[in-house]
Amino acid sequence: MNAINARRISVVAGIVLAVAIPAFMADYYRSLAALSAIAAILILSLNVLTGFVGQISFCQYTFAGLGAMTVGALSGAQGHHWSFWISMPLGVLFAALGGFLVGIPALRLSGLFLAILTLGVALGADRYLFANGTWNSFTGGVNPRTPSRPTLFGYHLTSQYSFYLFALAAFLLVAFLVWNLRVGKTGRVLRAIRESEVAASTMGLNLIKWKLAAFTVSAGIAGLAGGLLAVQIGSVSPASYDFLHSITVAAVVVVAGVGSLASAAVGGIFIWWLPELLRHTGVNAQFFQLILGLLLVVQLVIAPQGGVVKLEHDLKRVFGLGRRGQDLELAEVL
Amino acid sequence: MGILASGWALIPSFTVIGLVLGGTYALAAMGLVLIYRVSGVLNFAQGGIAMFSTFIAYQIAVKWGLPSIVGLFAAIAAGMLIGYVVERFTMRPLTGRPALTKVVITIGWLLILQAGAGLIWGATSYHAPVHLVSRNGFRLVGTSVIIGYDQLTTLIVALVFAFATAALLKYTMLGTSMRAVADDPDTGKLWGISVNRVTAASWMAGSAMAAVAGVLITPLINFNTYSLTLIVIDAFTAALIGRLTSLPWTVVGAMFLGIAETYPRAFFNGAGVSSLVAFLLMLVTLAVLFRPGFSGRRTV
Numbered sequence: 001m002n003a004i005n006a007r008r009i010s011v012v013a014g015i016v017l018a019v020a021i022p023a024f025m026a027d028y029y030r031s032l033a034a035l036s037a038i039a040a041i042l043i044l045s046l047n048v049l050t051g052f053v054g055q056i057s058f059c060q061y062t063f064a065g066l067g068a069m070t071v072g073a074l075s076g077a078q079g080h081h082w083s084f085w086i087s088m089p090l091g092v093l094f095a096a097l098g099g100f101l102v103g104i105p106a107l108r109l110s111g112l113f114l115a116i117l118t119l120g121v122a123l124g125a126d127r128y129l130f131a132n133g134t135w136n137s138f139t140g141g142v143n144p145r146t147p148s149r150p151t152l153f154g155y156h157l158t159s160q161y162s163f164y165l166f167a168l169a170a171f172l173l174v175a176f177l178v179w180n181l182r183v184g185k186t187g188r189v190l191r192a193i194r195e196s197e198v199a200a201s202t203m204g205l206n207l208i209k210w211k212l213a214a215f216t217v218s219a220g221i222a223g224l225a226g227g228l229l230a231v232q233i234g235s236v237s238p239a240s241y242d243f244l245h246s247i248t249v250a251a252v253v254v255v256a257g258v259g260s261l262a263s264a265a266v267g268g269i270f271i272w273w274l275p276e277l278l279r280h281t282g283v284n285a286q287f288f289q290l291i292l293g294l295l296l297v298v299q300l301v302i303a304p305q306g307g308v309v310k311l312e313h314d315l316k317r318v319f320g321l322g323r324r325g326q327d328l329e330l331a332e333v334l
Numbered sequence: 335m336g337i338l339a340s341g342w343a344l345i346p347s348f349t350v351i352g353l354v355l356g357g358t359y360a361l362a363a364m365g366l367v368l369i370y371r372v373s374g375v376l377n378f379a380q381g382g383i384a385m386f387s388t389f390i391a392y393q394i395a396v397k398w399g400l401p402s403i404v405g406l407f408a409a410i411a412a413g414m415l416i417g418y419v420v421e422r423f424t425m426r427p428l429t430g431r432p433a434l435t436k437v438v439i440t441i442g443w444l445l446i447l448q449a450g451a452g453l454i455w456g457a458t459s460y461h462a463p464v465h466l467v468s469r470n471g472f473r474l475v476g477t478s479v480i481i482g483y484d485q486l487t488t489l490i491v492a493l494v495f496a497f498a499t500a501a502l503l504k505y506t507m508l509g510t511s512m513r514a515v516a517d518d519p520d521t522g523k524l525w526g527i528s529v530n531r532v533t534a535a536s537w538m539a540g541s542a543m544a545a546v547a548g549v550l551i552t553p554l555i556n557f558n559t560y561s562l563t564l565i566v567i568d569a570f571t572a573a574l575i576g577r578l579t580s581l582p583w584t585v586v587g588a589m590f591l592g593i594a595e596t597y598p599r600a601f602f603n604g605a606g607v608s609s610l611v612a613f614l615l616m617l618v619t620l621a622v623l624f625r626p627g628f629s630g631r632r633t634v
Contacts, residue, residue: 058441105621112376112437113624116570116616119378123567124613131609244448244560251445254438286452293445297424300439 014265015172022164030160031232032272037167038228039249040268041174045221046253047264048178052190053214055106056115058246059122060222065130065241066098067091067223069138072145072236084150084231091227092220099219103212122243130238145236167228171268174221175261181217190214248289251296344600346479349593351554354485356572356592357492358551360585362565363572364499365543370578371516372536374433375425379440380544381566382447387413387545388464388552388562389455395464402466409545416447417541421534444563451559463552488550495543496585502539503581512536544569568595571616577623591615 022033042060049055067088074080074087102121106114129135132142149158152166181187189210192200201207230236252271256263275288362384369377377383387409395405424439455461466487472480503509511532514522519529547569548562555561568591575587591612598607 056438105617109620109624112434113620115378115437116376116574117620120567120570120613120616123564124610127564127609128607128613242560247441247445251441254441284453286449286457289445289449290453293442293447293449296442296445297439300435300442301424301427 014262018168018265019165022161027160030164032276034160034164034167034232035229036268036272037164037171038225038232038268039271040171040264041167041228042222042225042249043253043256043264043267044171044174044178044261045218045225046249048181048218048221049214050253052181052187052194053211054194055211055214056250057118057218058115058243058250059102059118059125060218060249061226061241061243061246062122062125062130063095063098063219063222064226064229065125065238066095066219067226068230068236068241069130069140069145069226069238070094070223071227071230072140072147073138075231076145076147084147087147088150088224088227092223095223095226096216096220099215099217099222100212102219103215106215107208107211119243122246126242130241132238139238140236145230146234147231147236148234149231163232167232170224170228171265174224175264179261244289248292251292255292255295255299342600345597348596348600350479350481350485352593352596353589354488354592355551355554355596356589357489358547358554359565359568359572359592360588361492361495361543361547361550362569363576363584363588364496364581365540365547366569366573367576367578367581367584368499368512368536368543369540370573372512373421373425373436373533375436375440376433376578377440377540378437378566379420379443379447380540380569381563382444383413383416383541384544384548384565385559385562386416386447386451387541388548388557389451389559391464391545391549392455392461392552396462402464405464406466406546406549409549410542413541413543413545414538417537417539418534420541421537425533425537426530448559448563455559457559460556460558461552463557464549465553466549484553491546491550495546496581499539499543500581508532508535567616568612571612571619574616574619574623587619 022030025033042064045063046057046060049057068091070091071084071087074082074090075084102118106117109117130139136142149156149163150166155162181190189200192203193207193210197207226241229240233240249271252267253263256267256270274291275285278285278287362380366377366380369375369380390412391402391405391409393405394400394408395402420440420443424443425436428436428439465484472483501509503513511522511527512535514525514527515529515532522529522532547565551557551562551565568588572588572591573584575590576582576584594615595608595611598611602608
């Protein structure tokens, strides 16, 4: 059994399990599963930035919010009654445009200062764009929009399982896209930029073009996740896209590890199922963020390359598969 | 036009409010700069530390009804304790590791403090402010501007802290050590400075300043666990105006920001426009002052 076969088998097995397990679940847990798939898409959007060009973003939920609010404003009962299939791509485009705009000042900045900028974007959006007031015609304000589920091949995806499969398909599609970016020429370019911007530019790479592209694609994917979230929940409330959510998803990415598809899936499950688990044990769901924060701190002090990525490397080492994993430190990846 | 006229009439008293707001920002921002210069870590948890410490003061002064000054000192103690714990247990073990890893750890602390405060004091509801002094005021001689004693106190406390920090850095052994470590930790060690102790001191002092800022700002905003944390964005903006290194420019930037956030309220309804000011100012500052490759730890 060589490494490539093992990888194929584990991917196929993962997909089969992801399709099969929720089939035996109650509807409520199927909706949680759909939310996990959507969260995994959001994590992938961060992977594009962090894993590839080494930029970090604390405003992914702001982009997701742009997508969600576009879908909310255009489709659904309080919106313009447009089809999901028109409003969703527009939401992705709008979020991508947001990413492009944030990307422009980010081109001059790196590391810390970019982190401040994205935090500023998230807080600016919270306090102005998403706040009740001037932009209510876009956000819905105090009367949340209620976008409806899409229709696919004449079948209205109202059942939780069908929508879960739809969200899972979207995740796999995005994962395929991101994986292609990673292995293809694009991936080599982006990694060259991550490793050394100076070296990359001496090779004739247009840094500005590639970095802007990474920001735009990342925000577009986040917008897709936001739009799916809007129709999954069936309501768009601006408070669901505030900076704490953005920080939470960034923290999950760090805890799970950067740049691995498996870590995106695990992260997506973690975000929705741990609070659920806490709820069942009678613990306040706010303990989730407390636990996440503790995990983040402890993890960075002990295993700086990310939990899931480390586990993957360890497993590969145990089974003698693949390259000996180089344990990159988070900051080297960022 | 009527609205506009009343808008202009409000400017003098809004200047006072702006300066008071700026004073609190200055405190939080100076703490940020102090920590950054000595340890090289940009503390994203600064707003979280300010918020948590302030809630300690709220618990003591408002809930238990003890004198406000007791609450303030408890908040300072809480801030110092948090700062010490953060530095001792999550920064010191990572000595020599990339600064970005440590910065992400402060994000973890932000989550911990945020969720912890939400669990203890509730996540959304607004709370009664901590008043250090009476809200009575006096009329500024020769004008119609009323200045509250609480406003005056805030401004004075902020300025006292600013000058005290400057004096500490300039005239004391600890301050000299801090500046030495900020310039070059290795050389500092050669001179027999305990880098660990100096770094811990900077985290404690910086966090205490955040705590004072948090307590002072409570009468000025509707405060809950979320809105208090947002002070971090104003602190960052002010600190960036000071290029993360200069304390005087940080204070100037904070005062400017306070006024720039307050004036729009005289002309526009709601908080929308003024809340955009901090973000726009941050954007401009980042674009103008920070060239690519800027590291911020220049040696003076």
